[in-house]
Amino acid sequence: MTLTLEQLAEEALDLPSEGRALLADRLVESLDPAKDGYVRRLWTAEVRRRLDEVRADRVRTITGDEALERAQ
Known part of the structure; x- marks a missing residue:
């Protein structure tokens, strides 16, 4: 099953703040x-x-x- 971007965002926002920060860091690092x-x-x-x-x-x-x- 593939999540839509909206579903993925909702799942990410349910993470504890430390998890969201780590995810954000990984996403930013992946940009370039x-x-x-x-x-x-x-x-x-x-x-x-x-x-x-x-x-x-x-x-x-x-x-x-x-x-x-x-x-x-």
């Missing part, structure tokens, strides 16, 4: 695998920049719970 290395390099540079800011005390970190609370 040729650029995957480029995107990884960009994210690596961003992570290093943010880590440098934290180590230099230019930003204040918050807990994951606080971040989720703010997002809601």
